[in-house]
Amino acid sequence: MNFIISPICLENCMLSSSSVYRRQLFVLRSLGVYCCRIHMEGGLAMRTGLSNLGDDAVGIIRKITPKLDPSHHKGQAGKIAVIGGCREYTGAPYFAAVSALKIGADLSHVFCTKDAAAVIKSYSPELIVHPVLEESYNVRDDERASVSAKVLGEVMKWMERFDCIVIGPGLGRDPFLLSCVGNIMAQAREAKIPTVIDGDGLFLVTDNLDLVKGNSLAILTPNVNEYKRLVEKVLHCEVHDQDTSDELASLARSIGGVTILRKGKTDLISDGSSVNEVSIFGSPRRCGGQGDILSGSVAVFSAWARLYPSANKDASSTQSSLNPMVLGSISGSALLRKAASLAFEKKRRSTLTEDIIECLGMRYLIFIIQFYLSTCP
Amino acid sequence: MNFIISPICLENCMLSSSSVYRRQLFVLRSLGVYCCRIHMEGGLAMRTGLSNLGDDAVGIIRKITPKLDPSHHKGQAGKIAVIGGCREYTGAPYFAAVSALKIGADLSHVFCTKDAAAVIKSYSPELIVHPVLEESYNVRDDERASVSAKVLGEVMKWMERFDCIVIGPGLGRDPFLLSCVGNIMAQAREAKIPTVIDGDGLFLVTDNLDLVKGNSLAILTPNVNEYKRLVEKVLHCEVHDQDTSDELASLARSIGGVTILRKGKTDLISDGSSVNEVSIFGSPRRCGGQGDILSGSVAVFSAWARLYPSANKDASSTQSSLNPMVLGSISGSALLRKAASLAFEKKRRSTLTEDIIECLGMRYLIFIIQFYLSTCP
Structure with a gap:
């Protein structure tokens, strides 16, 4: 059974006149606003008690996004760090880190190798870039232990300041670098810092599941191939194209309640x-x-959902009790999709990632929501 | 008692017809122009003789901004230098230096480490970037004295050309680098160059108050945490949330009459x-x-306030006698706020620092002021 959740304020709309209601529904539909659905295939949602989520993606974004308060000071809207960027890859960590700022975080750091640092810095003066990671080619065998300890020390100086970290964009697969990042993940978990794991970070954890097993503050964001490897490794079977929801829930439970955002159509x-x-x-x-x-966006929204659970005082108890990592994932997914859609409307086949980042500013969504609310009786 | 100062030319307006007066007032109000207030809590301003400042922030900006004169040559509108930028931080000195140019300075220099120089140069070809600072990791113990002397020599070659220097944006906290910057500050003071101190520069002076004590050409621009450290170090107490004006004045007097711009709501x-x-x-x-x-903006306005005291021939004796460092601080604060407000109107929550810099050009304010004046009888 597929169950489509009603748009925000639908109950209010039902009370209004039919012409106002139709107009509101038209605005929402034409802008694709109410599209977050709860899967209840095979009665799963009934079993897991989620039949009354009663909200949609835009509603969730609204609920977890903190108010902009002139009395706040720098950092209170979120401090994010991306661990990634090596000799080969520099674009990925930049995209993740700058997206976090565009969503509304106050500060965004990148921890990468020395080779990558100058290039990432040159993309934007808005980022704080730390050239602290090391790859094998740069470290003698007898130096490995001391260099590994130094890398961990450099990152840990900052760790407690962060509201969420992203592991993986442009990390590469150098074994020494990945072992250092494994140590960083263990320390982040110790410090209870939410952690979004993408790209080569997923390659690392698929081979070292203990790094995330049982960590309810971890979010994995696999694409089709990364998801396939995870399923094979954890559930010891091929990906099942029919019972996708059951399989995903089973995978998340098998890794001890981590949140998984399976990317796809x-x-x-x-x-x-x-x-x-x-x-x-x-x-x-x-x-x-x-x-x-997506990874940078999910990081910000997850941090907000965790930092500001009381922001929405009129939230129902069901909504309030939802896992902030799930709320952050829903919000990040919805906003990226909306931004990608806006960028595609403008640039069509020549759309690049930077065009989508330019559309991340939430003024479009906010405008729509405000317009919608202002037409409510 | 809080005393709200009237908008510019209000007395003239009062003489004009009521419809013109109302229109002028509407334009000013709708643009939030007259918002600089004089604090007189606890009679402080009476004691310090400032009850008749009789102007506002926009009026001050107008008074100290030099006319653009086709007969002027390069450099006459101000030459600014930023001392900052290290392996970790490159965005901060860029923001300060490019803001100085956007406000209207003719030349803007950055003195930073070699690691930072290429990156800062890559942000903009408008800046002159000197890779002269050194961090500990790059200097052997037995070289320290000679390297320190060399760094000072490289900066001092240029010092007398500058109308104001900014110490601190992206400076970092490397002890050797900070000791070199302490030497530069001492020489700048000797040469009577106005000095704005922000960020890690404040970390340096809080631990070495003699660097600024009694220097009436020094401006400190602390945020909440930096101000707290200064109060604890100088006044040996916690920050008082009630008598903020008295406390600030007391702090400034205790450091021998430096100007302090306390950032906040x-x-x-x-x-x-x-x-x-x-x-x-x-x-x-x-x-x-x-x-x-802010630090780059305050640097330009302070230089102008000091260089062009006679620019406004109709200035009252009270205005003429005001400390140019205070006038520069008021102007920098007001312009940053107006630019931030314009950027936020456009980009909302996704506003980044570069968006605010884009709004620094004063054409908006100048347009409003010109419109206002043209409607005066």
């Missing part, structure tokens, strides 16, 4: 106890880098 | 003998880098 999100689908129309363009935007 | 400025508040509505966004814009 529609995004599926589960922490093992709920499965949510975000199917807002995005873009048919598949230029590289969109996964990096 | 509203900015408070004091040289010990006056306390001014700039409360023009800015932006609720707190992305990192806005403090760097």
Whole structure:
């Protein structure tokens, strides 16, 4: 059974006159606003108690986004760090880190190798870039232990300041670098810092599941191939194209309740106890880098959902009790899709990742929501 | 008692017809122009003789900004230098230096480490970037004295050309680098160059108060945490949330009459003998880098206030006698707030520091002021 959740304020709308109601519904539909659905295939959602989520992706974004308060000071809207960027890859960590700022974080750091640092810095003066990671080719065998300890020390100086870290964009697969990043992940978990894991970070954790097993503050964001490797490794079977929701929930439970955002034509999100689908129309363009935007966006929204649980005082108890990592994943997925759709409307087949980042500013969505609310009786 | 100062030319307006007066007032109000207030809490301003400042922030900007004169040559509108930029931080000195140019300075230099120089140069070809600073990791113990002397020599070749220097944006906290910068500050003071101190420069002077004590050409621009450290170090107490004006004036007097611009929801400025508040509505966004814009802006306005005391021939004797460092601080604060507000109107929550810099050009304000004046009888 597929169950489509009603748009925000639908109950209010039902009370209004039919012409006002039709106009509001037209505005929402024409802008693709109410598209977050709860999957209840095979009665799963009933079993996991999610039949009354009663909200949609835009509603969730509104609820977890903190108010902009002139009395706040720098950092209170979020401090994010991306661990990634090596000799080969520099675009991915930049996309993730700058997306976090565009969503509304106050500060965005990148921890990368020395080779990558100058290039990432040159993309934007808005980022704080730390050249601290090391790859094998630069480290003698007898230096490995001391260099590894130094890398960990350099990152840990900053760790407690961060509201969320992203592991993986442009990390590469150098074994020594990945072992250092494994140590960083263990320390982040110790410090209870939410962690989004993407790209080569997923390669690392698929081979070292203990790094995330049982960490309810971890979010994995696999694409089709990364998801396939995870399923084979954890569930010891091939990906099942039919029972996608059951399989995803089972995978999340098997890794001890981590949140998994399975990217695809529609995004599926589960922490093992709920499965949510975000199917807002995005873009048919598949230029590289969109996964990096997603990881940076999910990081900010997850931090907000965790930092400001009381922001929405009128939230129902069901909504308030939802896993902030799931709320952050739904929000990141929805906003990326909306931004990709806006960029595609403008640039069509020549849309690049930077065009989508330019559309991340939420003024479009906010405008729509404000317009919608202002037409409510 | 809080005393709101009337908008520019209000007395003239009062003489004009009521319809013209109302129109002028509407234009000013709708643009939030008259928002600089003089604090007189606890009779402080009476004691310090500032009850008749009789002007506002925009009026001050107009008075100290030099005319653009086709007969002038390069450099006459101001030559600014930023001392900052190290392996970790490159965005901050860029923001400060490019803001100085956007405000209207003719030349803007950056003195930074070699690691930072290429990156800062890559942000903009408009800046002159000197790779002369050194961090500990790059200097052997037995070389320190000679390297320190060399760094000082490289900066001093240029020092007398500058109308103001900014110490601190992206400076970092390397002890050797900070000791070199301490030497540069001492020489700048000797040469009577106005000096704006922000960020890690404040970390340096809080631990070495003699670097600024009694220097009436020094401006400190602390944020909440930096101000707290200064108060604890100088006044040996906690920050008092009630008597903010008295405390600020006392702090400025205790450091021998330096000017302090205390950043916050509203900015408070004091040289010990006056306390001014700039409360023009800015932006609720707190992305990192806005403090760097402020330091570059205050540097230009302070230089102008000092270089062109006779620019405004109709200035009252009270205005003429005001400390140019205070006038520069008020102007920098007001312009940053107005630019941040304009950027926020456009980009909302996704506003970044570069968006604010784009709004620094004063054509908006100048347009309004010109319109206002043209409607005066």
